[in-house]
Amino acid sequence: xxxxxxxxxxxxxxxxxxxxxxxxxxxxxxxxxxxxxxxxxxxxxxxxxxxxxxxxxxxxxxxxxxxxxxxxxxxxxxxxxxxxxxxxxxxxxxxxxxxxxxxxxxxxxxxxxxxxxxxxxxxxxxxxxxxxxxxxxxxxxxxxxxxxxxxxxxxxxxxxxxxxxxxxxxxxxxxxxxxxxxxxxxxxxxxxxxxxxxxxxxxxxxxxxxxxxxxxxxxxxxxxxxxxxxxxxxxxxxxxxxxxxxxxxxxxxxxxxxxxxxxxxxxxxxxxxxxxxxxxxxxxxxxxxxxx
Numbered sequence: 177x178x179x180x181x182x183x184x185x186x187x188x189x190x191x192x193x194x195x196x197x198x199x200x201x202x203x204x205x206x207x208x209x210x211x212x213x214x215x216x217x218x219x220x221x222x223x224x225x226x227x228x229x230x231x232x233x234x235x236x237x238x239x240x241x242x243x244x245x246x247x248x249x250x251x252x253x254x255x256x257x258x259x260x261x262x263x264x265x266x267x268x269x270x271x272x273x274x275x276x277x278x279x280x281x282x283x284x285x286x287x288x289x290x291x292x293x294x295x296x297x298x299x300x301x302x303x304x305x306x307x308x309x310x311x312x313x314x315x316x317x318x319x320x321x322x323x324x325x326x327x328x329x330x331x332x333x334x335x336x337x338x339x340x341x342x343x344x345x346x347x348x349x350x351x352x353x354x355x356x357x358x359x360x361x362x363x364x365x366x367x368x369x370x371x372x373x374x375x376x377x378x379x380x381x382x383x384x385x386x387x388x389x390x391x392x393x394x395x396x397x398x399x400x401x402x403x404x405x406x407x408x409x410x411x412x413x414x415x416x417x418x419x420x421x422x423x424x425x426x427x428x429x430x431x432x433x434x435x436x437x438x439x440x441x442x443x444x445x446x447x448x449x450x451x452x453x454x455x456x457x458x459x460x461x462x463x464x465x466x467x468x
Contacts, residue, residue, distance in 0.1 A: 178328040181324070186316055187314065187315025192307070193246060194246055199241045200239070200320045201320075208235050210226050210229050221302065232317050268286070346402055353394075408426055409423070420464060438450035
């Protein structure tokens, strides 16, 4: 199965007076980069979450967002910073004495100052949190992987269509290549006859020049290698798995062979075909960047 590196998945679960929502999304990336964003009090679970996700993700930039809600009355702890409250109260009293302005609401005022009264979450048990989070995480991963597989299948189908076009164009070059040499020989003979004004041409010299041209413009080896790469492309796609890097290398080799054919063929028709081939290969290369 071929997977895209682009995906999204969401899972929810509620139990033990807790509700977890897990969202996962990913984009293309050269390596496997997983980022987990969760409430600070759950930091000890970050490593377990990342290891769980890595079982299903081999490549891509993946962000995992975890939202937590609690419905328990015992889940909040209110703390009072008594030394700080005392210091504020004393300073307020000093201000009253200095300016002769007195207030009956010093307690209300002190309570409004930062850090005098703080609200914190009660300490949660790691195993209870993990037990509640895991079903939501599993659901998000399942949907995330399903989307990646669906997009991967679409990529494979499109690449195979482009592969067929490249294969057809390779056949066109294969048929055209021998004709180029024959046409060159005929042009050479006609040109020499024109220059000699009807005198007999040196057939041996023409044969030698034609042989040199045929050797310089021969693309048989390049066509053979290109045909091999085209076959490998289909085999790799059908095999599936983590094939993104392998395909990237293979497409580079295909492009190299087509460039060589274009430079050696010395024929306008073949050059036009190679331009179309390079365009299709570039489209495949762009799509491969999104394969895991």
